Amino acid sequence: MRKFTETLESLKAQGRYRILALPDGADLTSNDYLGMAAHPALRCAAIEALEGGIDLGAAGSRLLRGHTQAHESLEAYAADYFGAERALYFSSGFQANLALFTSLADRHDAVIYDSLIHASVREGLQAGRARAVKFAHNDLNDLEDKIKLVRDQAQNLFIAVESVYSMDGDVAPLPEIMALARRYDAVVIVDEAHASGIYGERGRGFCWDIVQAQGYENLITLHTCGKAIGVAGGLVCAEVEVIDYMINCARPFIYSTAPMPLQALLVQKSLEVLDTEDGQARRGRLFEICARAKALLGGPGTQVVPVILGTDERAVAVAKSLQAEGFDVRAIRPPSVPEGTARLRVSLSSELAVSELERFAALLTPHLAEERAA
Numbered sequence: 001m002r003k004f005t006e007t008l009e010s011l012k013a014q015g016r017y018r019i020l021a022l023p024d025g026a027d028l029t030s031n032d033y034l035g036m037a038a039h040p041a042l043r044c045a046a047i048e049a050l051e052g053g054i055d056l057g058a059a060g061s062r063l064l065r066g067h068t069q070a071h072e073s074l075e076a077y078a079a080d081y082f083g084a085e086r087a088l089y090f091s092s093g094f095q096a097n098l099a100l101f102t103s104l105a106d107r108h109d110a111v112i113y114d115s116l117i118h119a120s121v122r123e124g125l126q127a128g129r130a131r132a133v134k135f136a137h138n139d140l141n142d143l144e145d146k147i148k149l150v151r152d153q154a155q156n157l158f159i160a161v162e163s164v165y166s167m168d169g170d171v172a173p174l175p176e177i178m179a180l181a182r183r184y185d186a187v188v189i190v191d192e193a194h195a196s197g198i199y200g201e202r203g204r205g206f207c208w209d210i211v212q213a214q215g216y217e218n219l220i221t222l223h224t225c226g227k228a229i230g231v232a233g234g235l236v237c238a239e240v241e242v243i244d245y246m247i248n249c250a251r252p253f254i255y256s257t258a259p260m261p262l263q264a265l266l267v268q269k270s271l272e273v274l275d276t277e278d279g280q281a282r283r284g285r286l287f288e289i290c291a292r293a294k295a296l297l298g299g300p301g302t303q304v305v306p307v308i309l310g311t312d313e314r315a316v317a318v319a320k321s322l323q324a325e326g327f328d329v330r331a332i333r334p335p336s337v338p339e340g341t342a343r344l345r346v347s348l349s350s351e352l353a354v355s356e357l358e359r360f361a362a363l364l365t366p367h368l369a370e371e372r373a374a
């Protein structure tokens, strides 16, 4: 079709044409921050479950025959792990965000969202019917201004943030956001995609302290399971009524085949491992790598280090030269990041050797000096 070829040609002309590339070289790209995707305990659990005859497909939606013991067990375990009354498991984090933002807020409501929020939240907002208002990234004054702007007209008010931002690695001021939410009677939805398994007591996420202090009142969290947790899926944690409401009203939940039971079983196994000394050791190694990366490359000190190079061409060229040296690092370009901020998104892992990180930094530094001189 002409439309497709024209779009592809235009993407090529802009240097924004993307291709699928297999993993190659030392991993500085994946979200497997704790090396859980290849964990031996997860492999053993998978083999045991397969040999025990677990069904491969769920064969139906959760409300029909697709609800299995593995889903039920994971949701009970996850609710306990994240300190929530209940949890609901989705096939992916994207689907969970779509479900959250198309079902919870309706046309009488408003959602105020951080300007750097993930595409899955934006898709949910676009498909949903609530008024959606953006606030400047991590800017509490602008958040309060936007709350004042919409509060009187909105029956229910939601604030959507990430705890660790996926492309910038910086952290949201959650206690202050929660305080604003309390003052203006809003519910905060925190996407913990890049925090679950890593931060908070034994990897319970950045919301853990808030949950300890006040439970899930005015709070909903999303824990994606394909990043530090190493498997796939998304767990929404909340008070009972919220989860019940989603089971009854969230179309991406209702009208979709349940995730594979094996997937649910492996997520639970991963959470169990993350709660052990092994999990602690993995977090410890990751934090050491993060500290070394901050010293070498700057950045926010989390496992996501943005190296902003400006133009798309520059980001692609620097990525290519580092790939040639054996590093799997990828250029991230608009629309994944704002215009003019094409970058390398350096993603750290507990499994990365410090010597590899140091070699990477030594190769990258001259490019940064070039960038400053330009």
Ligand SMILES: Cc1ncc(COP(=O)(O)O)c(C=O)c1O
Pocket: 092, 093, 094, 095, 097, 118, 120, 162, 166, 191, 193, 194, 224, 225, 226, 232, 233, 234
């Ligand atoms: C902040 C954030 N939320 C949600 C998602 C979607 O999660 P999933 O990959 O499980 O669909 C991602 C994935 O990149 C993400 O970074």
